[in-house]
Amino acid sequence: MxxxxxxxxxxxxxxxxxxxxxxxxxxxxxxxxxxxxxxxxxxxxxxxxxxxxxxxxxxxxxxxxxxxxxxxxxxxxxxxxCSAESPKGRRSLCYDPEALESRKEYKPADSAVKMAEAMGVELLTEAQYKELQQLGEFDKKTSSWIITPTDIRKLGGAIFCDRRYNTVFTYHNGAESYYAARGFRGSLRI
Incomplete structure (x- = not known):
């Protein structure tokens, strides 16, 4: 629950x-x-x-x-x-509960996937993130975890996006990593 x-x-x-x-x-x-x-x-x-x-x-x-x-x-x-930067109240999170559990020390407070679930929202997909960037310029100083394909996640990775040099980039990191400038953006259908 x-x-x-x-x-x-x-x-x-x-x-x-x-x-x-x-x-x-x-x-x-x-x-x-x-x-x-x-x-x-x-x-x-x-x-x-x-x-x-x-x-x-x-x-x-x-x-x-x-x-x-x-x-x-x-x-x-x-x-x-649609905040200009990744939401402040959702930063410094690793990707998912498994990644959080795998950290032996310096664990973040939560994971993006778990927090999104608790909020009743979903992380953006890569396609949704790119759609959002058509509506404005977002994450010019921060980055946002996005839904990671199963094949990448099985290998220990997770993906995130940001906007730099007027271009939207998709990157990878270990799912257990977390940074003060990385959070996640949610989507909700009503």
Missing amino acids: NIHSTKSELPAEQREELLSVLKVRFEKNRSRHKEFEWADVQAKLEANAGKLWSLNEMERTGGEPDVVGYDKNSDEYIFYD
Whole structure:
């Protein structure tokens, strides 16, 4: 059981505050979602209390979540963390629980995969990360773990991305590594 399943609803005051923050961000960044209307997004959010809790976790940890797409087949809005740099409240993490367990000393507080699961979100894929970079310039000073293919993970590695020299790069590291400037970005479908 994860934290998400035990705290699925925000108190009314906190819910209203979050909706207000999301609305301001939505209006300020219209270029990310020109074809959507806030009233439609808000209606979807209000009908999904558990997902609103996850969005609040994204916000609380510095992710600045915003609408980046809509899936017509599933009738879901897609939110990504849109903070300029990897969210501050989600840095200094190794990749997954197995990597955390393998560290013998100087263990980080958590892993990106475990923290994302507890928040009720998913790490971005490489394709999603590149889509995000089409909407702005992100991770110019930080980097973000992304979902690592099983073949790479089985060999002890994990991958991350960043933006340098006006180019999006994908790199590798040992999954147990962690750095003060590396976190993760989440995605959430509502």
